[in-house]
Amino acid sequence: MHPAQPWPAPTADSAVHGTVALPGSKSLTNRLLVLAAVAESPTRLVAPLRARDTLLMAGALRSLGAEVSDDGADWVVTPGALRGGDVDTGLAGTVMRFVPPVAGLAAGDVAFDGDAYARERPMATLLDGLRQAGIEVNDAGRGRLPFVVRGTGSVPGGTVRVDASASSQFVSGLLLAAPRYDKGIELEHSGDGPVPSQPHVEMTVQVLRAAGVEVETPAPGRWTVVPGPVAGGDRPVEPDLSNAAPFLAAALVTGGSVTVPGWPTSTTQAGDALRALLAAMGADVASTDAGLVVRGTGSVAGFDVDLHDVGELTPTLAALAALADSPSTLRGIAHLRGHETDRIAALAAELTALGGDVTEEPDGLTIRPRPLRGGTWHAYADHRMATAGAVVGLRVPGIEVDDIACTSKTLPDFPGMWSTLLGG
Numbered sequence: 001m002h003p004a005q006p007w008p009a010p011t012a013d014s015a016v017h018g019t020v021a022l023p024g025s026k027s028l029t030n031r032l033l034v035l036a037a038v039a040e041s042p043t044r045l046v047a048p049l050r051a052r053d054t055l056l057m058a059g060a061l062r063s064l065g066a067e068v069s070d071d072g073a074d075w076v077v078t079p080g081a082l083r084g085g086d087v088d089t090g091l092a093g094t095v096m097r098f099v100p101p102v103a104g105l106a107a108g109d110v111a112f113d114g115d116a117y118a119r120e121r122p123m124a125t126l127l128d129g130l131r132q133a134g135i136e137v138n139d140a141g142r143g144r145l146p147f148v149v150r151g152t153g154s155v156p157g158g159t160v161r162v163d164a165s166a167s168s169q170f171v172s173g174l175l176l177a178a179p180r181y182d183k184g185i186e187l188e189h190s191g192d193g194p195v196p197s198q199p200h201v202e203m204t205v206q207v208l209r210a211a212g213v214e215v216e217t218p219a220p221g222r223w224t225v226v227p228g229p230v231a232g233g234d235r236p237v238e239p240d241l242s243n244a245a246p247f248l249a250a251a252l253v254t255g256g257s258v259t260v261p262g263w264p265t266s267t268t269q270a271g272d273a274l275r276a277l278l279a280a281m282g283a284d285v286a287s288t289d290a291g292l293v294v295r296g297t298g299s300v301a302g303f304d305v306d307l308h309d310v311g312e313l314t315p316t317l318a319a320l321a322a323l324a325d326s327p328s329t330l331r332g333i334a335h336l337r338g339h340e341t342d343r344i345a346a347l348a349a350e351l352t353a354l355g356g357d358v359t360e361e362p363d364g365l366t367i368r369p370r371p372l373r374g375g376t377w378h379a380y381a382d383h384r385m386a387t388a389g390a391v392v393g394l395r396v397p398g399i400e401v402d403d404i405a406c407t408s409k410t411l412p413d414f415p416g417m418w419s420t421l422l423g424g
């Protein structure tokens, strides 16, 4: 685990203007790594993310028998016979939910464990799904990490019905390994409402299809993956748009402008929703040849928004809401209680401790802006809580984020990028 590192958040004395080149998407990198490990030929990930979550994924797949090697900025993955091993999931939802379905294909036991916070994250739905697909799992009845997947070298697959209300990653994990299951998978979500984070599920379907896998989506909440080979080849990785959030927020809060080069014209990334969300808060958002340009006025309009599909943007948006001119409501995000930390409780606690006026709802937050004071902002080992603290610190002097190093989960050098943007 990273060593916690207290960090005085810099205030912005003037409008920030800058260009922020973001490294590759965590979600794309880790899906492509998993598919590469079950492919029939090598895959080149072009400009993948190298951060804690993706290094853990590469390590997990190496432990199961794949070769992942550096080639300049790229990663080249050569699939190998899948074998038993040990997997450290860290705090990565993608590692703890995407690798166990692959482990069922290994010829031997695969033992999974992760960080202290990872042992709190929901896993029972996935373990249930694995068992329905014919995989034996030993979790001592915990329904959480640690557990052992008893790989036998093949998985029957077939019909699986689970309630994926707590995380879309249960769906994505089961779909990604399914082309290698004897019968593929016919997966059905049994929950009352839709699966959260729809764009992430679409991303899963898209990367499978790009690898030549036949995927059908006969009705909302139902997916069929036909058994068959997974193709290797070259796979470009888009910049991580969700990680653009704190940097673009700086443009709004300071009345500056921030450009993100390489913003894709079409994408399944949840972060693409920032264009509409930031515009609703008063930003001028433009797609230009240089990339996405966001200009702020220095004042942020309060907003009422359902973030069910794009929950990972919540910490940054909550920070913006706390600095806005009018109240905001963030709803539809009960599943965030199973993220890196319970983000609803964490945001309410941290903003309240600084003098904020926040109501914690079962599935969201209402934030009524008022002047905040400095103090410690606890990150709870959560990269997005840490960067939300940095956004609050732009306006509020004396904020110290207790653990800025946890941003390395998905960004190799957040403090350096932040300081460069602020002209430090």
Ligand SMILES: O=C(O)C1=C[C@@H](OP(=O)(O)O)[C@@H](O)[C@H](O)C1
Binding pocket: 026, 027, 028, 093, 094, 166, 167, 168, 169, 172, 196, 197, 200, 311, 312, 335
């Ligand atoms: O599949 C993925 O890459 C992700 C899916 C989402 O998870 P949830 O559906 O659990 O929110 C998202 O919040 C997470 O950051 C990444």
Ligand SMILES: C=C(OP(=O)(O)O)C(=O)O
Binding pocket: 091, 092, 093, 094, 312, 339, 340, 384, 410
């Ligand atoms: C929820 C997140 O991560 P994870 O992939 O660990 O679930 C996130 O990055 O906001």
